[in-house]
Amino acid sequence: LKASTRTLGALMLMGRRGAFDAAASRVLGVLANQAAAALSTIQMKDRIKDLAMRDGLTGLYNRRAFDDELRRAFGREDRQHGRLALVLLDIDHFKKLNDTFGHPAGDAVLRHTARVVEQHLRRGDQAARFGGEEFAIILPGTSEAGTVRLAERVRDAVEKAQLVFDGARLSVTVSLGAAVWPADGKDEESLIAAADRALYAAKQAGRNRAALASGLPPPAPSFAPTI
Template structure:
């Protein structure tokens, strides 16, 4: 082949490497860079002349050297390709997004393929990294995931209070009933509602009633543990499931809620609304053959609290 032919071949190879819309980097066994195409130059800001013959890890500190060497080992030794997908690792090279202003991501999401390059003596002395920009695909998938999470959360949460809605709370209640019965652990249930709530609505309108409900929900959240399951059971009625809790321990929580409700007024427009709550407690018993029995016991204790004067806590007898 003449020198002109050799030059022409090198020229079109250079044009080809520069025009493709993927990153190409060829590394030897010491992970020194042998080829660095236009894509890699554009996104890294590193010229081929600056990085050629030098170790990749000296330029990209974000790459875990031990991890990458483990990924490359079977490519060199077994001649099998390796793959890195953005779901497992968002990127190999920390390149900025192509559209830093309009993109929802500051970095480029990447899929990377590593495949062996066989020399004339049939040995794998080099590997090639192919870097794909999958930012649009990744952001689309992440957006769908976030939307699904939002929809799932909306299906579980009461819009007014931020507590679980009745349907989801009952699902958790049934699961806890089975778990506690199987393990023999104590568990207690608190049912509560706002005293004379109809009077609140009649006096201040439904917006005033909603403000009272939201205040009680905040008080409940403040008074319980992360492991407790709180829900708006309906209207002004709430339910709190307390795993690994005796009725005596649940009473402490119930009294905390009752006292806070009594002493935290609600400011609605130009009015101050004072309200109280009544609470009923039932501890899970071996004799309860279904979760509905447990729920009815707590409801009966709540009814007793109402009938005996309101603004109080009653415990269901064992």
């Protein structure tokens, strides 16, 4: 089965009376072409769908795909009475890197960080570009201890990885904030907020470190203004 110059597969048929005659061969040829066209269309649709879910610079899932995957992960873990962790990661001093070396260097740092993160994910984990220089990692079925280990492994790997851009060696570090459901948040929104608070704490503590939401004081309650 071929579409243009691409081979999609093979169709094997056997007749009970031996070889097919010319008329049957023509019919089978038409059917094979139709099958190849249908397969090519399906593959193209899948490719377009995948591209729509990807960040064009890093190749990771984009924010929309992240939101969808987090929602699905919540549903799975809730049904199985499991656990779910979320890690938010921010590149330290990214604006300074951009201002000093230029936006192409900033893009190289984003791609570099995305590759390092992907290399340290386990089967089933999902990474996404959350926005700007921030990334998110969804960790299904992961305990607090397991989340700490992965976050520290990613942090250490980014710090040790070598990145040379236009002859200059760039020093890249990241800060990470982690939260675990259901202890740190009852739904997607509150889990993201908890991980974001932990990320802020990591940056306030000096950057290039990971912080857990469970180690922070509870957020101050918000009250609606009275009139």
